[in-house]
Amino acid sequence: MRKAGTLWWLGVFGALFSAGCGSNAKPEAQALTTPVAPVAQLEGKLEVTGSSTVAPVVLEAAKRFEKLHPAVRINVQTGGSSRGVADPQKGIADIGMASRALKEDEAKTVVAHLIALDGICVILHKTNRVENLSDEQVMGIYLGKWTNWKDVGGRDAPITVVNKAEGRSTLELFAHYFKLKTAEIKASVIIGDNEQGIKTVAGNPDAIGYVSIGSAEYAAAQGTNIKLLPMNGIAASVENVRNKTFPLSRPLNLVTLPDPNGLKKAFIDYVQSEQVEDLVKELSFVPVR
Amino acid sequence: MIDATTAFPPARGSSGERLATAAVWSSALLVVGVSVWMLGGLFWQGAGRINWAFLTTEPANAGRSGGIAPMLASTVLVLGVALAVSVPLGLGAAVLLAEFTDSGSVFGRLVRRSLDVLAGVPSVVFALFGNALFCQYLGLGYSILAGGLTLACMVLPVLIRATEEGFRAVPEDYRRAAAALGMSRTGTLWHVLLPAAAPGLAVGLVLGIGRVLGETAALLFTSGYVDRMPESLLDSGRTLSVHIYDLSMNVTGGDANACATAVVLVVLLLVVNAAAGWIARHWMRGKRISE
Amino acid sequence: MSPSAKDRLLLGVLRGCAALAGLLVVVIAAFLILESVPAFRNVGWTRFFSDPAWHPAPRAEAGQFQMLPMLAGTLAVMAGAVLLATPLGVLSAVFCRYYAPPALGNAYRRLIELLSGIPSVVYGFWGLVTLVPLINQVRPPGASLLAGVLVVAIMILPTVALMADGALAQVPQEYLRAAAALGLSRWTTVRAVVLPAAKYGLFTGVMLETGRAIGETMATLMVCGNIVRFPQSVFDPVRTLTANIALEMAYALGDHRSALFASGLLLLVLIVMLAGAAEWIGGEPARD
Numbered sequence: 116m117r118k119a120g121t122l123w124w125l126g127v128f129g130a131l132f133s134a135g136c137g138s139n140a141k142p143e144a145q146a147l148t149t150p151v152a153p154v155a156q157l158e159g160k161l162e163v164t165g166s167s168t169v170a171p172v173v174l175e176a177a178k179r180f181e182k183l184h185p186a187v188r189i190n191v192q193t194g195g196s197s198r199g200v201a202d203p204q205k206g207i208a209d210i211g212m213a214s215r216a217l218k219e220d221e222a223k224t225v226v227a228h229l230i231a232l233d234g235i236c237v238i239l240h241k242t243n244r245v246e247n248l249s250d251e252q253v254m255g256i257y258l259g260k261w262t263n264w265k266d267v268g269g270r271d272a273p274i275t276v277v278n279k280a281e282g283r284s285t286l287e288l289f290a291h292y293f294k295l296k297t298a299e300i301k302a303s304v305i306i307g308d309n310e311q312g313i314k315t316v317a318g319n320p321d322a323i324g325y326v327s328i329g330s331a332e333y334a335a336a337q338g339t340n341i342k343l344l345p346m347n348g349i350a351a352s353v354e355n356v357r358n359k360t361f362p363l364s365r366p367l368n369l370v371t372l373p374d375p376n377g378l379k380k381a382f383i384d385y386v387q388s389e390q391v392e393d394l395v396k397e398l399s400f401v402p403v404r
Numbered sequence: 405m406i407d408a409t410t411a412f413p414p415a416r417g418s419s420g421e422r423l424a425t426a427a428v429w430s431s432a433l434l435v436v437g438v439s440v441w442m443l444g445g446l447f448w449q450g451a452g453r454i455n456w457a458f459l460t461t462e463p464a465n466a467g468r469s470g471g472i473a474p475m476l477a478s479t480v481l482v483l484g485v486a487l488a489v490s491v492p493l494g495l496g497a498a499v500l501l502a503e504f505t506d507s508g509s510v511f512g513r514l515v516r517r518s519l520d521v522l523a524g525v526p527s528v529v530f531a532l533f534g535n536a537l538f539c540q541y542l543g544l545g546y547s548i549l550a551g552g553l554t555l556a557c558m559v560l561p562v563l564i565r566a567t568e569e570g571f572r573a574v575p576e577d578y579r580r581a582a583a584a585l586g587m588s589r590t591g592t593l594w595h596v597l598l599p600a601a602a603p604g605l606a607v608g609l610v611l612g613i614g615r616v617l618g619e620t621a622a623l624l625f626t627s628g629y630v631d632r633m634p635e636s637l638l639d640s641g642r643t644l645s646v647h648i649y650d651l652s653m654n655v656t657g658g659d660a661n662a663c664a665t666a667v668v669l670v671v672l673l674l675v676v677n678a679a680a681g682w683i684a685r686h687w688m689r690g691k692r693i694s695e
Numbered sequence: 696m697s698p699s700a701k702d703r704l705l706l707g708v709l710r711g712c713a714a715l716a717g718l719l720v721v722v723i724a725a726f727l728i729l730e731s732v733p734a735f736r737n738v739g740w741t742r743f744f745s746d747p748a749w750h751p752a753p754r755a756e757a758g759q760f761q762m763l764p765m766l767a768g769t770l771a772v773m774a775g776a777v778l779l780a781t782p783l784g785v786l787s788a789v790f791c792r793y794y795a796p797p798a799l800g801n802a803y804r805r806l807i808e809l810l811s812g813i814p815s816v817v818y819g820f821w822g823l824v825t826l827v828p829l830i831n832q833v834r835p836p837g838a839s840l841l842a843g844v845l846v847v848a849i850m851i852l853p854t855v856a857l858m859a860d861g862a863l864a865q866v867p868q869e870y871l872r873a874a875a876a877l878g879l880s881r882w883t884t885v886r887a888v889v890l891p892a893a894k895y896g897l898f899t900g901v902m903l904e905t906g907r908a909i910g911e912t913m914a915t916l917m918v919c920g921n922i923v924r925f926p927q928s929v930f931d932p933v934r935t936l937t938a939n940i941a942l943e944m945a946y947a948l949g950d951h952r953s954a955l956f957a958s959g960l961l962l963l964v965l966i967v968m969l970a971g972a973a974e975w976i977g978g979e980p981a982r983d
Contacts, residue, residue, distance in 0.1 A: 496712025526910025618814025
């Protein structure tokens, strides 16, 4: 009976596969109308997974790349930097995204392609009276030493500590900078992606969180109710990440197996080129060129 | 049926009786109040944004503006895959359980029991299963195909239950008459039972569609997040419910479009459920005439 | 009448369908077990209950895998929601059948049916934008056990109300006539005659809603705050087992991923136990 069942599934897959592949043929017709004719016609599909910080850049770049090469499809899924490193290793994804440098053991199997620089900053709700927190104060809040805003110069209200989920490089870098052990952080809310953190802080007047400077500046520019706190007296801004004065900065990387070729290489080159520099700037990251 | 509301003597002055009446009415009022609060708020904020452009354009700016056309398409495709797989399988199983198995047989009881358990399995467990089997072992990756297959497993119990009821509702006379005419069991099934039991299948179908449209957790890790117009079943596709989740959790300023998408989804489900009710009622009437 | 070859073929196909449908739950269980083997081997099942906290890592040695707080979260949300939804649901059904004028009762039933079709992500969304900010004003952070209990209670209410309504409809009319003839008041009839007569149906409804409350993912993920800690009060955030899977599955690797499958297995065991309990007490398998 089980054997019959397996055969049945195989039959279904076969049928659906052929249906799926059949409709793949369509983009070729569109290629004729493309104004820019690339030297060698690129086609195929790329799976890109990983860091939610890098994803917006790659997503927008991918859209442009697809316009340039109509037979190319690039799927971008977020899931954190650990996956961005592990998925290319396992062959689940063609390209990974990581918002940190590769660790020593990782660098043995995969290579990183730098696309931009970013920093991590502390964010508060726009209406919070607190304008500045020392490193010790941030540490104290995340360790549960101070639980009320009045302890650090704010109004009398309990602090809602927003922390990132395990496996996120933003958490690792933040904890490393403030010399925190992730297990000791006393959080009130756990979030996944940057956007979720921004949204949580924007919706809670007494929350404190930390996210990518790029995401935060972009959100603030869009009118979101958050403000970026300076770190160690240095304003959290793209400018200060660019001139390397901001203390907590990091590289944004694409990750692949060694010696990427064909479509993979073409796309990585494209994301590193000046053709997407305006995108990188618009999303408040620092271009590497 | 006696009219339950008038058959009782009017409530006497006993305080217990009055208390009970107050409790019953206030729970009903509470439920109505919360529903109006929720659905009213949703429609109030979301309905105004819905227009033809919203339904037919691609999302822009991470979904803060633009429309939901790719999500509608992905939803329809996931639904199509789920039904294409589950309907034949469910129909076969239901026919066997209703027509070819004694209600007391060990096989029938085993299958029914396992379907009962299956009906209670949390959707996130289906997500784990679908991700492991379809996305990884079978190498489908995050795709509409993987999502649809996962949901096919999920809707199977509902589909089988309703279809089985449909077959059980066919009068015994039909089977006897067919046997008296010397029809084979295959012939009886095709020409007599299936048409007569079709409303049951339809109800099951509609219930299954409802579950697929509303499912989120099982799709997060099987069909994925990609909000582009799908071009094949192997593309990742974001359904309406996943879109609502993503906008409300991950996109600052995405609430308004999440609301509008929720209204579209609720209206779709209303239509589907109304269809289920309509079929069920007409089925009952048809049955009464045939008796 | 000897069955023709066609009939035998048909029967074979149907048997295959039914067996496959029946085996599906076994296949799911097998997959969960298969995928959680690395976690059981490298982490060991005792560490799921004895580690100091939940700080998973792709390698078992580097992480901590305490699941009890999340199990407690799941059970707390379930218990609270069931305790809230059951009386409301049963009273709703009583209202429909015995208190409301027929037209109002029918309209009310339609409303409940409508609620039962609304997807959990919509309930979660409503909880996130309406309920959580409200609770936040009373006691921050708002995303809490209470928010989870309220949203899940609203979600499962239609299940128990519709099941109770069906069970009340099955109460023989003679009982009602006899009660009316005895001059029993409305509430006395409901309490002493109708509810005892419908108790098996009510029980099935409670079992079904309990199953839904355990399995609810999106709504709890969105409103509960997702902190892995034993809640000290209803205003504390909690993380349920289901929300944990949904939250971490996207980036889990190695033993961490495997541990998530182990928690999925735990959920499946809970559901099977619930179905078993329902059958044992109710004498009949739970029905939709």
